[in-house]
Structure formats: C-alpha cells, structure tokens
Amino acid sequence: MSDRASVPVAAPGPALGPIARDALAGLLLSMADDEFVIGFSDSEWTGIAPILEEDVAMSSIAQDELGHARAIYELLAGFLGDGRDADAIAYDREPEAYRHARLLDHPRGDWAETIARRFLYDTADAARLAAIGDGWPPLAELVAKIRREERYHVMHAQVWVDRLAGAGGEARERFVAALEALASDASTVLATPEGEAALVEAGILTHPMAVAADAWRAEVTSTLAPLAIRLDLPPAPAAADARTGHSEAFRWLWGEFTSVRRSEPGATW
Amino acid sequence: MSRAVAAGAGATVPTAFPVPVPLDEALVLDVLRTVHDPEIPTISIVDLGIVERVAVTEHRIDVALLPTFVGCPALDIIRDSVLEALAPLGRPARVEFTWRVPWTSERITEVGRQHLASSGFAPPAEPADVRCPYCDSARVAMDSAFGPTQCRSLFYCRDCRQPFEAFKPI
Numbered sequence: 001m002s003d004r005a006s007v008p009v010a011a012p013g014p015a016l017g018p019i020a021r022d023a024l025a026g027l028l029l030s031m032a033d034d035e036f037v038i039g040f041s042d043s044e045w046t047g048i049a050p051i052l053e054e055d056v057a058m059s060s061i062a063q064d065e066l067g068h069a070r071a072i073y074e075l076l077a078g079f080l081g082d083g084r085d086a087d088a089i090a091y092d093r094e095p096e097a098y099r100h101a102r103l104l105d106h107p108r109g110d111w112a113e114t115i116a117r118r119f120l121y122d123t124a125d126a127a128r129l130a131a132i133g134d135g136w137p138p139l140a141e142l143v144a145k146i147r148r149e150e151r152y153h154v155m156h157a158q159v160w161v162d163r164l165a166g167a168g169g170e171a172r173e174r175f176v177a178a179l180e181a182l183a184s185d186a187s188t189v190l191a192t193p194e195g196e197a198a199l200v201e202a203g204i205l206t207h208p209m210a211v212a213a214d215a216w217r218a219e220v221t222s223t224l225a226p227l228a229i230r231l232d233l234p235p236a237p238a239a240a241d242a243r244t245g246h247s248e249a250f251r252w253l254w255g256e257f258t259s260v261r262r263s264e265p266g267a268t269w
Numbered sequence: 270m271s272r273a274v275a276a277g278a279g280a281t282v283p284t285a286f287p288v289p290v291p292l293d294e295a296l297v298l299d300v301l302r303t304v305h306d307p308e309i310p311t312i313s314i315v316d317l318g319i320v321e322r323v324a325v326t327e328h329r330i331d332v333a334l335l336p337t338f339v340g341c342p343a344l345d346i347i348r349d350s351v352l353e354a355l356a357p358l359g360r361p362a363r364v365e366f367t368w369r370v371p372w373t374s375e376r377i378t379e380v381g382r383q384h385l386a387s388s389g390f391a392p393p394a395e396p397a398d399v400r401c402p403y404c405d406s407a408r409v410a411m412d413s414a415f416g417p418t419q420c421r422s423l424f425y426c427r428d429c430r431q432p433f434e435a436f437k438p439i
Contacts, residue, residue: 064339
C-alpha cells in the first residue's frame with residue numbers, strides 16, 4: 001500500500017456536524033478494515049488453491065479487496081487529517097483497534113469454509129454498498145466504482161456455492177457445516193454503526209443497516225433454498241460489540257500482515 | 270555531381286525546428302495517444318478511455334485519469350509515462366487520478382477495441398457475446414472470470430481451440 005502518490009485524491013466533502021463526522025470516520029474504518037482483513041486472509045490461497053483457475057481468481061479477488069481497502073483508508077486519512085497516512089492506519093494499530101466484522105475473525109479455513117465466508121461476506125457487503133448514499137461525495141464516487149468490481153466477487157461465490165452444495169457427499173457436508181458455523185456471525189458485517197441516525201440524516205446512508213440486513217437475508221435465503229439449505233441468520237449486535245473483541249485467529253493474521261512493517265519501521269520501497 | 274546535389278540540398282533543408290503548433294488540449298491529447306497501457310502495449314491510454322480531462326493553461330498542463338480498477342497496480346507507471354511524454358512540450362504537467370467518474374469498459378474507443386482484438390484480447394462484452402479474437406467464432410466458453418490481471422477473464426475457443434483473454438465488462 002505504499003504508493004500514496006498515485007492514489008486518487010478526493011475532493012473535500014461537505015461540512016458535517018461533529019456526530020456525523022465521528023460516525024463517518026467509524027463507517028469508513030469498518031468498511032476498510034473488512035476489505036483489508038478478508039483481502040489479506042484470502043491472499044493466502046495464492047499458490048495453494050485447489051485448482052489453478054482458483055489460484056488466479058482468489059489472488060485477483062484479494063488484490064481487488066486490498067485495493068478497495070487502500071482507497072478507503074486514503075479517504076479516511078484525508079478526512080481525519082491527523083498526520084497518519086493510509087499505511088499508518090492499516091498497519092500501525094494494535095489488534096484490538098481493528099474494526100472488522102466478527103465474521104472475518106473466523107480463520108480462512110479449508111476451501112469449503114473460505115467459500116462459505118466469501119459468499120456470506122460478498123452478499124452482505126453488496127447490501128452495505130447499496131445503502132451508501134451521495135451525502136458525502138468522495139465515498140459515493142468510490143463506492144460507485146467498487147460496486148462494479150464486487151459484482152464479480154458475488155458471481156464467483158455463487159458459482160462455488162452451487163458447485164459445492166450440488167456435489168453432494170463430503171463437499172456438501174463440509175460446505176453446509178461451514179455455513180452453519182459462520183451463520184451466527186454473518187450479519188456482523190451489517191451491524192448498526194455508531195451514529196447511524198446522523199449518517200442517514202446526512203444522506204451518507206440511504207437507509208439503516210437493519211434494512212440492508214433484511215434485504216441481504218432474503219437474498220441468502222433465496223440462493224440457498226433451491227439447494228435445500230436453510231440458514232438461521234440472527235440479527236447482529238450493534239457495531240460496538242460486533243466489531244470488537246477479536247479472535248486468536250485474527251491476532252495471528254495481524255502478526256503476519258504487520259510483520260514487515262514492524263521489522264523496519266518507516267521503511268519505504 | 271551527386272555529392273554537389275547532396276551538399277546543395279543540405280543547405281536548403283529547413284531548420285530542425287518543428288512547425289509551430291499551439292500548445293492546447295488537442296496537442297496534449299495527441300501526445301497522450303503515444304502513451305500505452307503498460308500491460309497491453311497495443312492500446313493507448315486515450316483509446317482505453319482513462320483520460321478524463323485535459324486542461325492547458327499558460328503555466329501548466331493538467332491531466333485527470335481514471336483508474337480502470339480501484340486496486341490497479343499500474344497507476345504509477347502510467348503517471349510516469351504521461352509525464353515523460355509531456356516533458357518535451359516544455360510546460361510543467363500534473364497528473365491526477367480521480368474517481369469522480371467511474372471508468373467503465375464502455376469508455377474504450379472503437380479503435381481501442383480493434384487494437385485489443387488484433388492483439389488477441391477479446392474486447393469487453395457480456396460473456397454470452399464474447400467472440401474469439403483469432404477466428405471470430407462465437408463457440409467460446411469462459412474458463413474463469415478472473416485472469417492474469419484484474420481487468421481480464423479467461424476464455425477458450427471450441428473452434429480454433431485457442432485459449433484467450435477477454436476484457437471484463439465493468
């Protein structure tokens with residue numbers, strides 16, 4: 001993420017009240033952390049995916065997600081103006097300070113678990129992106145671009161959902177078990193952010209995340225029903241709970257993705 | 270004799286100065302047509318549709334570009350190539366990347382689509398409409414939506430039995 005110079009510069013957005021400002025900063029951080037954590041985690045498939053095409057696909061998807069994370073961290077860095085750049089926000093926090101959803105605290109796991117997590121995340125992320133309004137143009141413009149790319153991630157996940165669930169036998173068993181293990185945390189991606197009312201009022205969100213979560217649940221249900229899979233997707237707690245208290249698996253991942261940065265603070269390449 | 274002609278011709282050849290051309294947006298665009306995508310050298314950044322805006326003032330040239338993908342790793346190279354190409358114009362230039370308008374594959378010009386096809390890349394189309402860039406057959410199958418770069422998918426032609434890459438419609 002070291003290439004600050006070439007990253008698009010956002011025009012300053014409209015003035016916001018203090019509550020909306022804090023809420024927007026929180027929303028940006030949670031969106032960027034989600035993309036960063038799943039992107040880094042899935043990049044671990046590079047070289048070891050079950051088939052060559054998936055090696056390429058997961059690498060490409062991970063590259064997309066890390067690119068989205070970088071762009072959102074850049075927006076946040078410009079918005080906060082506290083002297084930190086995107087790299088500092090991405091890498092220089094303790095594990096407790098990350099605000100990714102609990103769904104992404106689950107480890108990458110095997111291929112069935114990876115596909116189950118991607119499917120739940122990609123569909124939830126699509127519902128979240130659809131809720132972003134034009135109240136803060138720098139985010140709205142970026143989201144318009146990101147949505148065009150995420151369409152491919154959702155297609156990719158759905159192809160594999162059909163394939164694993166339709167295969168029967170061990171593939172189906174492991175895939176369904178993975179979905180069930182993740183189900184209780186799946187809606188954490190759409191947890192109600194702090195200061196949501198101010199975000200809706202400012203037009204940064206067009207509707208509350210609970211509404212986005214309803215649409216997402218309906219979509220997951222309609223994808224899985226023809227495959228004779230039923231999933232209970234309980235509502236998420238508020239973001240303050242759904243995006244904190246991270247797992248051991250995440251602490252391990254944090255150690256991996258910060259290792260280069262910590263080994264030589266301030267290094268550039 | 271021939272030597273004398275040559276010497277005489279040399280004496281009347283105009284100076285090396287080019288015909289003066291006003292430094293305006295059209296000239297800058299012409300220069301940008303010589304800058305190529307680092308991953309597909311047969312297509313210029315103008316035909317790729319990533320040049321969003323060119324503005325020329327007395328003191329500066331401003332170029333706004335659209336990344337094809339948010340995580341495109343080639344932005345630095347493209348920016349440097351643009352600055353290098355504009356340097357001979359002798360006016361400070363600034364390159365900015367922006368999301369103000371999303372780049373879409375529809376921004377690729379007709380000339381650009383032809384250049385892609387002639388280099389073995391199927392121009393962007395919905396998967397059902399992709400044709401083989403080698404034999405123009407419609408009997409093609411998508412192997413994977415994801416290819417060697419973010420903007421390309423992998424296809425296979427059942428007629429000429431050639432694997433090829435297609436630009437993702439985005």
